[in-house]
Amino acid sequence: MSILDSKIPEGPIAEKWTNHKNRLKLVAPNNRPKIDVIVVGTGLAGASAAASLGEMGYNVKAFCFQDSPRRAHSIAAQGGINAAKNYQNDGDSIYRLFYDTIKGGDYRAREANVYRLAEVSGNIIDQCVAQGVPFAREYGGMLDNRSFGGVQVQRTFYAAGQTGQQLLLGAYSALSRQIGLGRVQMLNRHEMLDLVLVDGKARGIIARNLVNGEIERHSAHAVVLASGGYGNVYFLSTNAMGSNVTAAWKAHKKGAYFANPCYVQIHPTCIPVHGTNQSKLTLMSESLRNSGRIWVPKKKEDAEAIRAGQLKPTQIAEEDRDYYLERRYPAFGNLVPRDVASRAAKERCDAGFGIEANDTNEGVYLDFASEIKAKGKQAAFAQGDHDPSEEKTIELGKKWVEEKYGNLFQMYEKITDENPYETPMKIYPAVHYTMGGLWVDYNLQSTIPGCFVAGEANFSDHGANRLGASALMQGLADGYFVIPYTVSNYLADEIRTGKIPTDSPEFDEAEKKVKDLIQKFLTNNGSKSVDHFHKKLGLIMWNKVGMARSEQGLNEAIQEISALRDEFYKDVYVPGNADELNPELEKALRVADFLELGQLMARDALQRKESCGGHFREEYQDAEGETLRDDENFKFAAAWEYKGMDINQSELHKEDLKYEYIKIAARNYK
Amino acid sequence: MASKFINITLKIWRQKNSQAKGSMETYKLDHVSTDSSFLEMLDQLNEQLINERKEPIAFDHDCREGICGMCSLYINGRAHGPDTGITTCQLHMRMFKDGDTIYVEPWRSAAFPVIKDLVVDRSAFDRIQQAGGFVSVNTSGRTIDANSIPVPKTDADKAFEAAACIGCGACVATCKNGSAMLFVGAKVSQYALLPQGKVEAKNRVLNMVRQMDEEGFGNCTNTGACEIECPKGISLENIARMNREFLTAALSNED
Amino acid sequence: MALTGLFLCLFLVGHLLGNLQLIFITGEEGKRAFNEYAYFMTHNPFVKVLSYVTYLSILFHAIDGFLLTIKNKKARPVPYAYNNPGANSSTPSRYMALLGSLILIFIVTHMANFWWKMKFSSDPMPLHQVVVANPQSGAEETFYITHTGDYVPTSAFVGEGEMPAAMEVRNGTEFYLKEVNLKRGEGYKDLHSVVLSFFGQDKTKDGVPEKNEMALFAVLFYVIAMMVLAFHLWHGFASAFQSLGLNHKAYNKMIKMAGQTFAIIVPALFAIIPILLFMNK
Missing domain, CATH: 1.10.1060.10 (Alpha-helical ferredoxin)
Known part of the structure; x- marks a missing residue:
């Protein structure tokens, strides 16, 4: 029996959450103001949790490192949010959303959590509409839906290509209301640098005021971490520059288990890397795969000529193009799930067919020419012209594409200086989302009592691969509809505790450790910048713990990261002082944690001797290069316990995943 | 996309903190790829400053894809620079020519006090x-x-x-x-x-x-x-x- | 700002229509019409109310504009070292305060030139006179015209040798029979002649009103002032609608067009009057 207690309630899956809520303990309204709660991070999960807890009457302190809670990276989500509303009457249901999410996650997620997610998904839409989130609507005034990769219903609600922004601003408005009412104290430009435990319970945090450098102590009866994912361990990703693992990692070091760190989602449609000074990768929405066809040249010499600038993609004849997704997956074609599409692109580029003239030749085409012609013809017919000229067809087709994807095409052109209406887009996969995170039970509580984890920062709902438009759903479900109940249940035992003092030895010690580390970096006087190390770490991670992993590569990665970490502490140079706005210092503190996490990711990938979802081990694939899961031996969530700086000492705990309501099967998109 | 490289001169507002008096300082930066974004150019300048043991320039930025609203900068007399419909992080160096002098200032508003260099409090x-x-x-x-x-x-x-x-x-x-x-x-x-x-x-x-x-x-x-x-x-x-x-x-x- | 601004636009139209009599009706008829109009404008109770509203509007528009400008300056205590506002806004829109101040200066001088004279000046205004040839003798005689349309010979106001004058002017415009202390009628102030003289025409009778030797400068000053007004209106007219919340896709173009047409035509017509008067001297 594992020491991990997932606390999944008894009973049929459809009744678990309702029954559980009915049995959770409550805190009376008059007691709530006596209780402090800290929320770290103000993305969808954090902002919604802070707003809900504030509304209930707790004393909430919310923290974000940005200059405003509205900037959290949830804002960048483009496509949409799933909900089992079945407004389109195409057979959707809570069960189907639950099923699609489990299957999409390659059967590595916890059934009970995912069912709850699907169950509350409809409430999210109701809540957001009531808050004034302007979702797209049809002419009849009803909400519109679109379809997304990997599913057969239309259940994605959206607001143009800015759904994440609209949802976050909705949560931010709810949070702002509570701040205005004085129920939430917002601390912008603050970064959590340690979790403080008193008698084994999470009792507060140490945070650095990023403006004046002050190290502050904040105590609370419970701490909610909603600090997002750790994709920036790769240096280049679609994450924001400031996204980091520090809050979660500090909790991990204090006893919270870190689960499935090797599950990373690589998004197939991003703009390829252009040069060594590149700082981040830009996503092109998954929705483009509805209209674009992905291809590379069939002949290697054509690919070489394109890279050398001697050939243009439009000069490659139709029969000389390899629409490899349509070739390999005729049933889903260009709309296979993200992990499948990404790996297929890598396979072609590794084989020498890449078309981008960068260091690694990594890039494939996303071509809209067929769609422009097809839609142009449709539009001409609709106008009564049944024999449109070629030019007219193309003109009308471009207009259709512009209406649908105009802002994305414009964004692409601004970045690459190429016109995607005339020449195919160049795309390549990039790190996008991390399914792994702090291990939590059904109540979203980590292995540290009183330390709750919500949103991307936890591991709970997406298994080994996340479906498009599900991250937003999870963030808001956790924050609005789960955390308020489960945190209250925990706090019910705290009404007699009284204010947690911040002058205890535990706070002293945590603060001293933070101050020492900062002092160490500032007086290190090395010769290389933080970015130098971060870029190196990113390269190791991308090459050896990226889209395809092997035992040898992973072992090398662990060694290389270890050496890099030693070099980092020896030779990093951090300018400036502790008592001022010092972005280099902020980066150094974050990279220090990434250097430990990177190793753990490699170790986790090493132990998982199977391929599933975003985790692809070269040794475990079938004859056609598809993932080979090993349900016999690896149907578990891997939760790591920290045992010191040497990651090899970290101890693996397994939470066996039971599938009672879904028949576990091989994923097939062919 | 043919990469070109340009050499530029930058005039950038430096201010130690909210109380300090600031001034425009001049920097030369060579070998800037025209495919770089404006902020990547500033990263490059900061890397150069760090290597020269000078204090890097503080500026706000986060998502670098034009949606978080964290980046600012008044570039050559215009908010978010010479291009329209984009934020500073989406501005690319191909908008500038070799030998250009580029002025970079923080947002100026009584309601947005400068915190440091190009960072303001919004x-x-x-x-x-x-x-x-x-x-x-x-x-x-x-x-x-x-x-x-x-x-x-x-x-x-x-x-x-x-x-x-x-x-x-x-x-x-x-x-x-x-x-x-x-x-x-x-x-x-x-x-x-x-x-x-x-x-x-x-x-x-x-x-x-x-x-x-x-x-x-x-x-x-x-x-x-x-x-x-x-x-x-x-x-x-x-x-x-x-x-x-x-x-x-x-x-x-x-x- | 918007309400007063739009009201002042209406005032401009009214004022312009009055002024246009100066060039559209010529000769004695024009003089009479204009002076009667001037009398009407100074004595009709409704116009009186309207004029006070106008004074208040001007004051409010100026004071509010002034306060606004101060507040707006305060909103940016540190200016940009390098600014390129031409890239995103029209020049007039950025200089409304300056343009407004110039217009205010113009209004002050303009009122001193005519309005003050007409209403308060201690120097009596010349009164409307008409010269008629005596049908019998053929000799030219000069008369004042009264509101009732009577002609009162000006000679009655001048004594002859030992004989004192039979009549005198009291309160600037009232004709009294001195002996019986009886009001015979009331004359018109001759604003028409004052204006024409100001812009260079020779209308002097016994040096009243004085012919303006600097008329060319007066004309130039007025024309420049109207150009300033044009720039102010170029932005101000449409801006007022926006401030009042009247922004609608279907009408925005129309409002802008109307504003710009107004901004050109009204000041141009105002400016053309002194030019024509000056050229016809």
């Missing part, structure tokens, strides 16, 4: 939002079904266009009066256009405008500069709508 926007930029609905999830109130598509689309504001503050920075009316107008409009927001519309506009004035923003004189420089193309129509809302609310206020 929490005034947060406080305006806190004064009324919300619908007072509890987050129980037990509201009515999302489709029970139909919203005309044109209203929903207009509300979305207003809600697309990223709160970067370019409107304030570029306005000769340092006015925040485009920002406030967009928020007021979003809610005024939706049935869910109408209930509190009067108090909202009065409270948000009061807070806006208290923060020390200037007044709108309809020069239209904000609309041109707004990276999300928020329309002046929203300011007019706010004026309308404000006038009717002020005239019918019973408190």
